[in-house]
Amino acid sequence: MTSHRLPELVSFIDSQPEPHILCDRQYRVLAANAAYRRSVGGSRAFAGRTCFDVSHHFDAPCDEAGETCPLKQSLRSGQRERVLHLHQTPKGEAYVSIELSPIRDSAGTIVYFIEKMEPVAVARGLSHAQGLVGRAPAFQRMLEMVARVAPAEATVLLLGASGTGKELVAKAIHDASRRAEKPFVAVDCSGLTETLFESELFGHERGAFTGAVSRSVGLVEAASGGTLFLDEVGDIPLAIQVKLLRLLETGMYRRVGSTEPRKADIRLVSATHRDLRAMVESGRFRQDLYFRLNTFPVDLPALRDRAADIPLLAESLLARVAAGRNLKLAAASIDLLRRYDYPGNVRELRNILERASLLCDGEIIQPAHLPEEVRGRRAGRAAAARPPSLKELERQTLETRLAHHRGSRKTLAAELGISERTLYRRLRKLAP
Numbered sequence: 001m002t003s004h005r006l007p008e009l010v011s012f013i014d015s016q017p018e019p020h021i022l023c024d025r026q027y028r029v030l031a032a033n034a035a036y037r038r039s040v041g042g043s044r045a046f047a048g049r050t051c052f053d054v055s056h057h058f059d060a061p062c063d064e065a066g067e068t069c070p071l072k073q074s075l076r077s078g079q080r081e082r083v084l085h086l087h088q089t090p091k092g093e094a095y096v097s098i099e100l101s102p103i104r105d106s107a108g109t110i111v112y113f114i115e116k117m118e119p120v121a122v123a124r125g126l127s128h129a130q131g132l133v134g135r136a137p138a139f140q141r142m143l144e145m146v147a148r149v150a151p152a153e154a155t156v157l158l159l160g161a162s163g164t165g166k167e168l169v170a171k172a173i174h175d176a177s178r179r180a181e182k183p184f185v186a187v188d189c190s191g192l193t194e195t196l197f198e199s200e201l202f203g204h205e206r207g208a209f210t211g212a213v214s215r216s217v218g219l220v221e222a223a224s225g226g227t228l229f230l231d232e233v234g235d236i237p238l239a240i241q242v243k244l245l246r247l248l249e250t251g252m253y254r255r256v257g258s259t260e261p262r263k264a265d266i267r268l269v270s271a272t273h274r275d276l277r278a279m280v281e282s283g284r285f286r287q288d289l290y291f292r293l294n295t296f297p298v299d300l301p302a303l304r305d306r307a308a309d310i311p312l313l314a315e316s317l318l319a320r321v322a323a324g325r326n327l328k329l330a331a332a333s334i335d336l337l338r339r340y341d342y343p344g345n346v347r348e349l350r351n352i353l354e355r356a357s358l359l360c361d362g363e364i365i366q367p368a369h370l371p372e373e374v375r376g377r378r379a380g381r382a383a384a385a386r387p388p389s390l391k392e393l394e395r396q397t398l399e400t401r402l403a404h405h406r407g408s409r410k411t412l413a414a415e416l417g418i419s420e421r422t423l424y425r426r427l428r429k430l431a432p
Helices: 003-014 034-040 051-056 070-077 137-149 166-175 194-202 238-250 276-281 287-293 303-321 331-339 345-359 377-385 390-404 409-416 420-430
Strands: 020-024 029-032 081-089 092-104 110-119 156-159 184-188 227-231 267-272 296-299
Touching (some): 003 020, 003 029, 020 034, 034 081, 034 110, 051 081, 070 081, 070 092, 070 110, 081 137, 137 166, 137 296, 137 303, 156 166, 166 184, 238 287, 276 287, 303 331, 303 345, 409 420
Parallel strands (some): 156 267, 156 296, 184 227
Antiparallel strands (some): 020 029, 081 092, 092 110
């Protein structure tokens, strides 16, 4: 492809409603459409600057600064690549889904790239009172899966320990889907008897059973056009599993006490903390239903696997549990929260902060406001059982500084007292 073809590519990206840029193999931005200019600041100049400078304020390509570089991936694969990035915008850091397509010349050599960007509005890299919050690699891996599956109609299975925020992730999938304007209906499958579960899910006719004094709309019908979220799907009785399977296979169901088939219009997202594969092997869960539910599994990380996010999460959760009080955490309190192991995950962190906010009469939550298991013997035993190595301490320090740093990588390197090259080398080790 020769340079006289560039106007055609520029014309193409200008016609697109989403932010697009055209760049070359040296990361230089050759053109940006109106949507991109609006997203990063309309008065700024882009021509000749690198994509990693404009989007990230990096001094080196993304893969040298702790991010996955779609351009490098595309050069290796020769194909379109998709990644999730944190971009710098006039409103602060924001997650963006990147789709990069290679453009070849007449000899088949990749010479340009067209990059399309779509904001992931359901997540934040900074503390925020709404949506998913995090920056840790484990969180970003999960979020990339969410960003990929949300626009589709695929059935999603969320896997993770209790308290990891499965309903919040399910709602994020709904909010980023084409069904976002329709209902999101959640049902907790644990503790429901066989009869009650069927009635709750499918509804019932008057007189269908004792106490059914009127017709009742089920949750499948209530979620029509939107998303039905089945939490703790591993607790569904075997007798009901076959009816749920029939719903997924045929898209049809019947109210209890009715012979009239009804058409379902739902997207199903389910979640469990159980090992469904082991339940299948032991005969406690239907294999055919498992395969139906497991179309697109998403693993939710435990809080201990994203410890770098604890300060951000704590700030965000405080804004929710103590709205209007502008509470802050003392540095010693943050240190204790980071060292705790959280068997109850994010839900436990929320409970800890809600209790602390009630005990705190001022504006700063001190260690004394935290429960004993966080500041006392349990946290001490956990630290004593396996003291962190120097490498782990360096990693924790770098993750914490990254979580709170807002400037360039050059500035961060100076603050840490290391060279930019050393910083980039360490960031590459952290990259997912």
